[in-house]
Amino acid sequence: xxxxxxxxxxxxxxxxxxxxxxxxxxxxxxxxxxxxxxxxxxxxxxxxxxxxxxxxxxxxxxxxxxxxxxxxxxxxxxxxxxxxxxxxxxxxxxxxxxxxxxxxxxxxxxxxxxxxxxxxxxxxxxxxxxxxxxxxxxxxxxxxxxxxxxxxxxxxxxxxxxxxxxxxxxxxxxxxxxxxxxxxxxxxxxxxxxxxxxxxxxxxxxxxxxxxxxxxxxxxxxxxxxxxxxxxxxxxxxxxxxxxxxxxxxxxxxxxxxxxxxxxxxxxxxxxxxxxxxxxxxxxxxxxxxxxx
Numbered sequence: 694x695x696x697x698x699x700x701x702x703x704x705x706x707x708x709x710x711x712x713x714x715x716x717x718x719x720x721x722x723x724x725x726x727x728x729x730x731x732x733x734x735x736x737x738x739x740x741x742x743x744x745x746x747x748x749x750x751x752x753x754x755x756x757x758x759x760x761x762x763x764x765x766x767x768x769x770x771x772x773x774x775x776x777x778x779x780x781x782x783x784x785x786x787x788x789x790x791x792x793x794x795x796x797x798x799x800x801x802x803x804x805x806x807x808x809x810x811x812x813x814x815x816x817x818x819x820x821x822x823x824x825x826x827x828x829x830x831x832x833x834x835x836x837x838x839x840x841x842x843x844x845x846x847x848x849x850x851x852x853x854x855x856x857x858x859x860x861x862x863x864x865x866x867x868x869x870x871x872x873x874x875x876x877x878x879x880x881x882x883x884x885x886x887x888x889x890x891x892x893x894x895x896x897x898x899x900x901x902x903x904x905x906x907x908x909x910x911x912x913x914x915x916x917x918x919x920x921x922x923x924x925x926x927x928x929x930x931x932x933x934x935x936x937x938x939x940x941x942x943x944x945x946x947x948x949x950x951x952x953x954x955x956x957x958x959x960x961x962x963x964x965x966x967x968x969x970x971x972x973x974x975x976x977x978x979x980x981x982x983x984x985x986x
Contacts, residue, residue: 737789739802741765743821744782745814753778760812761785761821764805770798786826795825824868836860845873 701708743757758776765787766774773788789798806821813821836856838848849871857869883898911923 736791737793737795737798738826739787739789739795739798739823740826741785741787741802741806741821741823742782743813743817744819745817746781748781750778750780753781753783756814757817757821758783758785760809761806763812764809765802768798768801768805799823799825826867849873 741761743761745753745757748756754776758778761783762774762776762785765771765785768787770789770793771787772790773786775786775788777784777786787798787802789795802823806823810820838852838856840848853871857871860866861869881902883895885895888895888898913923914921
């Protein structure tokens, strides 16, 4: 039986030259090897966000972030949980072990959020949302909207309801963030001294305003030949509409309040573009693994 090493033993000169050639080839190829100090590794990550307007960071951490963290911490495969609470919002970032299927992890996150609803405050405007995220992702496209005649809240409404939704439908877009203003709202300034003299608490005014602005079905009149659907618009948009409320708390409050005016939900938010503050910014992020849920 012939040996594999027999030809190399019979020809020592050729074997030596072949070894030297392989050595030189390896030395040349070594300089062309791609070497990265930070390897490109995509960690399975999911970001959970929740909002509660008007709550300070400590309240958000205690009432929103803590219940979510307790439920999310029960998910298997989580290596790190990072929670950040700010004024009116909370963001929780979950990092899973490498190799964990991100789609299955997303289903586990949704189940954990559903389980935590009983522990969350009832006044949350929306349920907590989650997205697949990439820690190395950054906005790659920023669109700015400006107008000399339209208010920032109206520009926000267009950017949030029209432009952001269309950009989200573009293949590869992971997340669209609208900033620079906020949703339109009516801001009411009350006189606490007058309310105290009338024996009315600010919570009573808030409850009365909510009850005076219902939005739901009214009913139907059925007759022998035709039927009519009742339709009303009970929502108040300006101070006279609020002041006409039959509630004693609302009537007393508006008799002594300073003003009620149209503005944004968070008027402290603004963007300045080319010297104009009447602008809106729409940021589009296209990370490799950030997919809206």
